[in-house]
Amino acid sequence: MSDLNGASSSDRHDTGFAQVAPPNSTGIRVVIVGAGFAGLGCAVESKRKGHDVLILEKFKELKALGDIISFGNNAGRVFERWGLHDKFWTVCSHVETLMIHNAQGELLVEQPNPDPLFGAYAYNGHRGELHTMLFEYAQSLGIDIRLGQDVSEYWETETEAGVFSNGERIAADIVVGADGVRSTARTLVLGYEDKPKSSGYAIYRSWFDCAEQGVDKDPLTSFICQGKDLLYGWIGPDVHFLAHSSSDGKKLSNVITHKDDADITESWSFPGKMEDCLKIVEGWDPRCAALLSKAPSLVDWKLVYRDPLPTWISEGGRLALIGDAAHPFLPTSQQGASQAIEDGVTLAVVLQLAGKESVPLAVRTWEKIRYQRVRRAQLLGESVRDMWHKAKPEDKGQAVAIPKPEWLLGHDAEKHAYEVYDSSAKGILQNGYELPTLPVIVPAAGA
Incomplete structure (x- = not known):
């Protein structure tokens, strides 16, 4: 593993640039707005690449909130490179098989969950615990993280960019907007306010201790508390439900996705009503209602959708949006946080x-x-x-299995950036900047 003190010969690419450069060796000042996974990931890799980094975060203190979060093998190889495997591994779940059923409880597929895959591990654990570890790691590298910051304005000139935060004017070579789906940086990039809209779906989610809620005592739910981590899924028309035990079967995360066209003008997260949640699984395998009803409370989370932004960068090229600020993901992708990490690594x-x-x-x-x-x-x-929500009764096996393509999970964002930078930059220098284009072909689920 590398650290900030240097890199071995094996940590160098054909470009001659070290994966780990001396501190502040590039002279590039990077200001990052937001200390979520996107912002922290960008900050850590920027520090490793020799940039001077400042993070501005609106929250006044760090709180270990949330439920389950998934990082694919593509992000996992980055965490391993940072030396975080042993820390992350101890708090992550280790599911060997995904069991997917139909609404009547018939088993449709037992999908193996190999780990490592494509030469790297995946990490699935409590969002708050993993975030705290990454936050503390960033601090250990000497990254300046300022909490309680109110970023009220973004600006850029031909030679610099910056923000006003708590009334202070802060200048940099580049400002990175990692401020999530409610991003204020987005307005400067686009020149107009891009309001989110409902995706047509919402999820009820919960995270709780199995023993405290009697999950291990109920004959309908004790199957998920067997001293190991388990992942069970149920799919039906326009609904899918995932129950995920972790910490050797001691904790349970329930996430059920369903149709919902609620107005999200002001907010898209509310306390959930158990009676509304249970209506979704009326007539389903009784284990579903039993698992859902054990939750002491629910979060009703409306899934936000945005049309793909025409650009993620400002006209002057000194402000970039990363993570959810640029491209929110559906939970079924299991890639929102992973792509945010890739964004930050590539940018650095x-x-x-x-x-x-x-x-x-x-x-x-x-x-x-x-x-x-x-x-x-x-x-x-x-x-x-769509595969799960539109599945036919006869669909089984690979027809309902989660795809794990190598192009996605086997990707090494850092290595790829070193390999393609010259040719990509050359095209811009020769032809000028052009707005990015969307993929021509929509890939099939297994592509």
């Missing part, structure tokens, strides 16, 4: 390769490298949802 690499005098070129090249890949991953998530 191209900034290193371009150098301080060519930051706008680096940012435009970054978008060119990332845009179609991200959209392809988004489409895969939509196809998985």
Whole structure:
């Protein structure tokens, strides 16, 4: 594993650039707005690449909130490279098989969950625990993280970009908007306010202790508390339900996705009503209602949709949107957080390769490298949802299995950025910047 003190010869690419550069060696100042996974991931890799990094986060203190989050093998290889495997592994679930049933409880497929896959591990665990570990790791690298920051304005000139935060004017070579689906940076990038709209779906979600809620004592639910981590799924018309035990079967996460066209103008997260949740599984395998009803509380989370943004970068090329600020994902993709990590890693690499005098070129090249890949991953998530929600009674086996394509999970964002930067940047230098294009072909679920 590498650290900030240097890199071995095996940690260098044909470009001659080290994976781990001396601190502040590039002279590039990076300001990141948001300390979620996208912002922290970008900050860590930017520090490794020799950039000077500042994170501005609106929350005044770190809280370990949330439920389950999934990082695919493509993000996992990044965490391993950072030396975080042993820490993450201890708090993650280790499911060997996904069991998918129809609404009547008939088993449709037992899908193996190999780990590692394509040379890297996946990490699935409590969002708050993993976030805390990544946050503390970023701090251990000496990254300046300022909490309680109110970023009220973004700006850019030909030579720099910056923000006003808590009344202070902060300048940098590049500003990264990692401020989530409610991003204020997005308005500067687009020149107008892009309001989210309902995806037509919502999820009820919960996370709780099995013993405290009697999951292990109920004959209808004790099957998921067997001293190991298990993942059970049920699919029906326009609904899918996943029950995921972790911490050796001691914790349970329930997530049920269903049709919902509620207005999301002001908010899309509410306390959920158990009676409304249970109506969704009326007539289903009785284990579903039994598992759902054990939750002491529910979150009713409306799934937000945005049309693909025409661009993720500002006109001057010194402001970039990453993660959910640029491209929110459906949960069925299991890639939202992973693609956010890839965004940050790729951006850090191209900034290193371009150098301080060519930051706008680096940012435009970054978008060119990332845009179609991200959209392809988004489409895969939509196809998985449709596959489950429109499944016919006779659909079994691979017809309802989650695809695990190598193009997605076997990707090494850092290595890829080193490999393609020169050719991608050359095209922009020769032909000028052009808005990115969407993938021509919508991939099938197994593609």
